[in-house]
Amino acid sequence: MTKLVEISGLNIRFTGERTVYAVNDLSLSLGDGEVLGLLGESGSGKSVTLRALMRLLPKKRTQITGKVNVMGRDVLAMNEEQLSSFRGQTVSMIFQEPALALDPVYTIGAQIAESVVRHEGKSYAEGRARALEMLDVVRIPSAKRRLDAYPHEMSGGMRQRAMIALALACRPKILLADEPTTALDATVQIQILLLLRELQREFGMSVIFVTHDIGVAIEICDRVAVMYAGQIVEQGTLRDIVRSPVHPYAKGLLASTVHGAKRGQRLETIPGTPPSLGERPHNCSFAPRCAAAQPRCLEQLPGNVDVGPGRAARCVLAEPVTALS
Amino acid sequence: MSETNLSVAMLEPIEDLGGVAQPLLQVNGLTKHFPVRGGLFAAKRTVRAVDNVSFSVAKGETVGIVGESGCGKSTTARLLMHLMPRDTGDIIYDGMSVGQSLSLRELRRGMQMVFQDSYASLNPRLTIEESIAFGPKVHGMADGAARALARELLGKVGLVPANFANRYPHEISGGQRQRVNIARALALSPRLVILDEAVSALDKSVEAQVLNLLADLKREFGLTYLFISHDLNVVRYISDRVLVMYLGEVVELGPVDQVWDQPAHPYTRALLAAMPSSDPDRRTETPPITGDPPNPIDPPSGCRFHTRCPFAEPLCANATPKLTALDRMGHEAACYMAIPGSGHSRAPKEETV
Ligand SMILES: Nc1ncnc2c1ncn2[C@@H]1O[C@H](COP(=O)(O)OP(=O)(O)OP(=O)(O)O)[C@@H](O)[C@H]1O
Numbered sequence: 121m122t123k124l125v126e127i128s129g130l131n132i133r134f135t136g137e138r139t140v141y142a143v144n145d146l147s148l149s150l151g152d153g154e155v156l157g158l159l160g161e162s163g164s165g166k167s168v169t170l171r172a173l174m175r176l177l178p179k180k181r182t183q184i185t186g187k188v189n190v191m192g193r194d195v196l197a198m199n200e201e202q203l204s205s206f207r208g209q210t211v212s213m214i215f216q217e218p219a220l221a222l223d224p225v226y227t228i229g230a231q232i233a234e235s236v237v238r239h240e241g242k243s244y245a246e247g248r249a250r251a252l253e254m255l256d257v258v259r260i261p262s263a264k265r266r267l268d269a270y271p272h273e274m275s276g277g278m279r280q281r282a283m284i285a286l287a288l289a290c291r292p293k294i295l296l297a298d299e300p301t302t303a304l305d306a307t308v309q310i311q312i313l314l315l316l317r318e319l320q321r322e323f324g325m326s327v328i329f330v331t332h333d334i335g336v337a338i339e340i341c342d343r344v345a346v347m348y349a350g351q352i353v354e355q356g357t358l359r360d361i362v363r364s365p366v367h368p369y370a371k372g373l374l375a376s377t378v379h380g381a382k383r384g385q386r387l388e389t390i391p392g393t394p395p396s397l398g399e400r401p402h403n404c405s406f407a408p409r410c411a412a413a414q415p416r417c418l419e420q421l422p423g424n425v426d427v428g429p430g431r432a433a434r435c436v437l438a439e440p441v442t443a444l445s
Numbered sequence: 446m447s448e449t450n451l452s453v454a455m456l457e458p459i460e461d462l463g464g465v466a467q468p469l470l471q472v473n474g475l476t477k478h479f480p481v482r483g484g485l486f487a488a489k490r491t492v493r494a495v496d497n498v499s500f501s502v503a504k505g506e507t508v509g510i511v512g513e514s515g516c517g518k519s520t521t522a523r524l525l526m527h528l529m530p531r532d533t534g535d536i537i538y539d540g541m542s543v544g545q546s547l548s549l550r551e552l553r554r555g556m557q558m559v560f561q562d563s564y565a566s567l568n569p570r571l572t573i574e575e576s577i578a579f580g581p582k583v584h585g586m587a588d589g590a591a592r593a594l595a596r597e598l599l600g601k602v603g604l605v606p607a608n609f610a611n612r613y614p615h616e617i618s619g620g621q622r623q624r625v626n627i628a629r630a631l632a633l634s635p636r637l638v639i640l641d642e643a644v645s646a647l648d649k650s651v652e653a654q655v656l657n658l659l660a661d662l663k664r665e666f667g668l669t670y671l672f673i674s675h676d677l678n679v680v681r682y683i684s685d686r687v688l689v690m691y692l693g694e695v696v697e698l699g700p701v702d703q704v705w706d707q708p709a710h711p712y713t714r715a716l717l718a719a720m721p722s723s724d725p726d727r728r729t730e731t732p733p734i735t736g737d738p739p740n741p742i743d744p745p746s747g748c749r750f751h752t753r754c755p756f757a758e759p760l761c762a763n764a765t766p767k768l769t770a771l772d773r774m775g776h777e778a779a780c781y782m783a784i785p786g787s788g789h790s791r792a793p794k795e796e797t798v
Pocket residue numbers: 134140142160161162163164165166167168169178216332396397615616617618619620621648
C-alpha cells in the first residue's frame with residue numbers, strides 16, 4: 121500500500137514561559153484510502169500532531185523536528201505560498217470545536233465560496249456554486265436557503281455538516297478530523313459518522329480521525345494508534361486494539377467505560393494524571409500510573425516493539441521474552 | 446456552612462428556604478420562540494426552540510436531559526439561568542421566582558452552569574486562577590481569598606495548582622478546560638449546577654474521572670444536577686430521572702431505568718438504537734432515523750415526531766399527544782400508542798376504573 125503520509129521521529133516543543141514537550145518521537149503512516157484513528161487522553165498530543173501536519177502551529181513558539189512527508193513532499197520545508205495550496209487541496213481539517221473552523225460573522229455559503237476562491241483561484245460565482253453543491257453532498261436539507269445562514273443559526277449537527285462541507289470543498293486527498301462528532305447527539309453522531317464513511321469512499325480520501333471514543337473508532341477506523349503523553353504507545357488494526365490491547369494504557373482506556381456501569385458505583389479509571397510534559401520523556405511516561413511497572417521501565421524509553429504484522433507497542437511487556445536455554 | 450473539607454473560605458451558599466419537600470427547581474410551561482428572517486418577501490417565521498416544557502428537580506436529585514441537536518436543551522438551560530428572556534412560563538427556584546423574592550444576582554449564585562464549549566466560556570485574557578476567582582470577587586470576596594479558593598478548587602478538580610493556575614485557556618487541553626469550568630462554577634457555592642454537555646468533549650478515562658468527581662462534589666457540596674448530554678450511557682449512569690426532548694417538547698420522562706429498559710416513545714427507542722457499535726464486526730449499517738434532526742421552525746402539527754415515526758397514523762398529525770402516566774413511578778410519554786383509548790390502533794384499551 122502506498123503511503124500518503126509518513127511521519128517519522130516527530131518532536132514538537134512549545135517554548136515561551138513554559139516549555140511543553142507536546143509530541144515526542146512520534147512515527148506513523150497513512151495508507152491510500154485508509155482511515156487511521158488517533159485515540160488518546162486529553163492533552164496527549166492528538167490535535168498538535170494533526171496541526172503539525174497542516175503547519176497550523178504558532179511559528180514563533182513552536183519547535184518541530186523530524187520528518188513529515190505528505191504525498192512525497194516535505195511539509196516542514198514548505199513556504200507560505202506552497203502551504204496555502206497544500207491546505208484545502210491536499211490536506212483539510214475538521215475540528216473538535218466548530219467555533220475554530222467557522223467564522224461567526226460570515227454566512228456558510230460565503231465561507232465555502234471564499235475558501236474555493238483562495239485555494240483554487242476560482243471566481244466568487246464559481247465558489248458559490250461549489251458551496252451549494254457541497255451542502256448537498258453533506259446532505260443539508262434545503263441547501264439553497266442554508267447558504268445564507270450564519271453558524272449560530274444552525275444547530276450543532278448542521279454546523280458540523282457545514283464544517284465538513286467547508287473542509288471537503290477543495291476535494292482534499294487527506295482529511296484530518298479532530299473529534300468532529302464528539303459534541304453531537306447520538307442520532308446525529310451516527311449519521312455524521314456514516315456520512316464521513318460514505319464520503320471517504322466516494323472521494324477516495326484518506327482520513328486521520330482523532331477521537332477519545334472507542335465506539336466512534338469502531339464505526340469508522342481501519343487502523344488505530346493509541347496516544348499517551350505525546351507518543352503512540354500502541355498501534356494496530358482496529359480489531360486487534362479493541363480485542364487484545366497489549367499496552368497497559370490501551371487496556372486501561374478500553375476498561376474505563378460507563379457502558380453497563382451501575383449508578384452510584386465508582387467508575388474504573390486509570391489512577392493519577394498524565395505527565396505535565398515539561399520535560400522530554402526519558403523513560404516510560406505511563407510508568408507512574410502503570411500497575412505493571414518494573415524497574416527497567418524507568419531506565420529508558422521503551423522501544424517500539426513489533427507485536428505482529430502492522431502492530432507495534434511501546435512497552436517492555438511487549439518485548440520478546442528471550443527463551444531460556 | 447456545609448461540611449466541606451475545603452481549607453479556605455467559600456461564599457455562603459444561598460439558604461435552603463423551602464425545605465426538603467420543596468423541589469429545588471420547578472419549571473412550568475416554559476416557552477421560548479425565536480423569530481427568524483425569511484426570504485425577502487417571506488412571512489416572518491419562528492423557531493419553537495422550547496415549547497411548553499414542564500418538569501421539576503428535587504433537592505439532591507440528578508435529572509438528565511437527552512435529545513437531538515437543536516431540540517432545545519441548551520435553550521432550556523439558558524432560560525433557567527436567565528441568560529435570555531423567556532416568552533412564557535415559570536421558573537421557580539426553591540419556591541422563589543426571580544424578581545419577587547429572589548434577585549437575579551442571588552439566582553446566578555444558587556444556580557451555575559458549565560457550558561458545552563469549554564473554550565468560548567473562558568475569558569482568553571485571564572489566567573485560569575483569575576477566571577475562577579472572578580465570580581467570588583464580583584460577589585464581594587477579597588482578591589487574596591478568591592485566589593486561594595481558586596487554587597483549592599483547581600486541586601479539587603484534579604489540576605495541580607502549581608502547574609495550572611497561571612496558564613491561559615489556550616495553553617491547556619479541552620479536558621483540562623472543562624475541569625476549570627467546573628471549578629469556576631463551584632466557586633460561587635451553587636446548589637444547582639446545570640451541566641450542558643460538560644463531559645462530552647472528554648476522553649473515556651478522563652470522563653470516568655470527571656463523573657466520579659461530579660459524584661464526589663455532589664456529595665461534598667450537597668449539589669443538585671441538571672445533566673444535559675447526548676451520551677446515553679453517561680446519562681443512564683449519572684441520572685436518577687431523565688427527560689427526552691424532541692423539537693422543543695418533552696416526549697418522555699421518568700426514572701432512567703424505566704425509560705431505558707421500556708422506552709415508550711418511538712423517538713426514545715430510535716435514540717437508544719443510535720449508539721455506536723462496540724463490535725468491529727458489527728458496525729452500524731444504517732442510522733435508526735434517517736434525515737436530519739428536524740428544524741423547529743414551523744414544526745410538524747400534532748405529534749411533532751409523526752414525520753419520522755414508523756407508527757404514525759392519521760390521528761397523530763391532528764393534535765399533540767399529552768404526556769401521559771404509564772405507571773405510578775413517574776414514567777410518562779407523549780405518544781398516542783401509550784394513551785389508553787386514544788384511537789391509535791396500538792393503544793391499550795381504555796380501562797374502566
Ligand atoms: N500553543 C500551545 N502552547 C503551549 N502548550 C500547548 C499549546 N497547545 C497545546 N499545548 C499543550 O500540548 C499538549 C497536547 O495538547 P493537544 O491539544 O494536542 O491535546 P489533545 O490530545 O488534542 O487533547 P484533547 O483531547 O483534550 O483535545 C497539552 O499538554 C497542551 O496543554
